[in-house]
Amino acid sequence: MxxxxxxxxxxxxxxxxxxxxxxxxxxxxxxxxxxxxxxxxxxxxxxxxxxxxxxxxxxxxxxxxxxxxxxxxxxxxxxxxxxxxxxxxxxxxxxxxxxPGFPVEFERRVLAVPHRGGEAAVPVHLMAAPGLPADAPLVLASGGVDSWKTDLHGMWEQLAFALPARLLLFDLPGTGESAHLPMTPHGGDEVIAALVAFARAAGNGKVGHFGISMGGYYSARTGLTGAVDASVVLGGPVERAFAPGRGFAFGMDGIVGNALGFDTAPTRAELDAAFAGFDLRPLLDRDANGPMLVVNGTEDVHVPQDDTLVFEGRRDTRVELIPDTGHCAVSRFGEAMALIAPWLKDTLAA
Structure with a gap:
């Protein structure tokens, strides 16, 4: 649709x-x-x-x-x-x-993952610095609703060289090569849980999850539930972004509506109903999270600043707001990566 x-x-x-x-x-x-x-x-x-x-x-x-x-x-x-x-x-x-010309090791696979009582095909890319041992940790990584695993190749290369870990790159359900799967909170959980299980078996058992924008919503879920050993949330919506009546800038209503599986432009009420299950307040009220790093820019037009600051004061959680930049700190991305890569390296080694 x-x-x-x-x-x-x-x-x-x-x-x-x-x-x-x-x-x-x-x-x-x-x-x-x-x-x-x-x-x-x-x-x-x-x-x-x-x-x-x-x-x-x-x-x-x-x-x-x-x-x-x-x-x-x-x-x-x-x-x-x-x-x-x-x-x-x-x-x-x-x-x-x-x-074949990439400076990193690269492999494309199509994984069969459990989905709604059956199986679904999910194309993934495995990327690592040359010579990385097979028993290294794996880090799941994804973009959001409009920037997908292939679009962000330059960033993944940079991260692969910075980490003693192999990246498992995928598109969120409802987007890219996973567009045949619906984007729902729990449907996404099912796919990502299967990718986490694959990653644990494929490396040394340590698994991280780095999510950007809407990908950060799902890495917040795996971090808050303790499903992974290190979770990075970059510009992720978690609570206030899903509040009823809240609109989006730069055509994002249509982008999100397509990812959610609508076949016509949704009304505000239809979007509100679809978003009702995304609010992470029930998980935020628990104390089960693993180590988390939550980062965003102070001038984000898509995700309210509260969705970053809500993580302040949690155990095993570091929060960073980068000034004078917007969604996912894209105009100061080097600064964001200078926080993210060392934190992932140290946390997965701990």
């Missing part, structure tokens, strides 16, 4: 330009920005058309990593229609072609 919704592409360039230019030259991003005039039509001037044209040029020149990045923006921000799903398939194809 999926739907399109009114969305001005100029707003997306305003919000995401710093992220776009992390993986592609600014001149190329600027050229696409100048060419795009509409969001959904697959024609010249359309978002998916112009980003895909850039990707195809990179692919033809053998620059598969850049092609994967550009196709990643072509399918952004949601798999709301056929052209977006085609762009995702081409992104995966180009990413796999680029993999």
């Amino acid at each position: 999926s739907f399109t919704w009114p969305l001005d592409p100029r707003d997306l360039f305003v919000e995401r330009y710093p992220q776009m230019t992390l993986g592609l030259p600014a001149g190329e991003v600027d050229a696409v920005r100048a060419a795009v005039t509409v969001m959904w039509p697959d024609r010249p001037g359309g978002w998916v058309h112009e980003w895909s044209a850039l990707a195809a040029r990179h692919a033809a020149a053998g620059r598969h990593r850049e092609a994967a990045q550009a196709y990643g923006w072509a399918k952004f921000p949601s798999l709301a229609d056929g052209p977006k799903r085609t762009a995702l398939a081409r992104q995966v194809e180009q990413y796999v072609l680029a993999a």
Whole structure:
């Protein structure tokens, strides 16, 4: 199920330009920005058309990593229609072609995980610094509702080199290559519990979980329940973000609505009803958490500051708000990673 919704592409360039230019030259991003005039039509001037044209040029020149990045923006921000799903398939194809040139060890697998009484296929990527022993810890890692495992490759490489651990990268249910699974609090739990079990068996038994944005919601769940040995929550919504009547900026209502499985744009009441089960207050009221690091920027327009500060004073929990930056501290991401990587390394070694 999926739907399109009114969305001005100029707003997306305003919000995401710093992220776009992390993986592609600014001149190329600027050229696409100048060419795009509409969001959904697959024609010249359309978002998916112009980003895909850039990707195809990179692919033809053998620059598969850049092609994967550009196709990643072509399918952004949601798999709301056929052209977006085609762009995702081409992104995966180009990413796999680029993999032999990665400076890290890389393996793509499709895991069969228990889901609703049956099995579901979940594509994952395993990544590590070259020569890492097989019995190293594993760290589950994911992005959020619109930035997925393949989109964030540069960051995962950086983290892989910083950690004596293997990364297990996956897309959240309702997103990316896991879009066939519904995004629900407990449905996501079932998938992630299976990934945690796989990680414990595949390494030395120690497992971390690093979640970004909505991924941080799920890493907050595994941290608060003590299901993992180290939990990092970067910009994760946990309580106030799900309050009734609260809206989203930059088209996020439509992005989240697609991830939740709606087939038409949800009303505010429908979103409120869907979010009712996400509130982590019942887990916050318990004292069962494992070691946690909770980080965000002070100027987040998506996640209220209270959803970070609510963790202050908990045992085995460190809270960091980075000033003068927004959601997930993206404009000061180096500072966030300078906190996260050493904390994960030390906590998993303890």
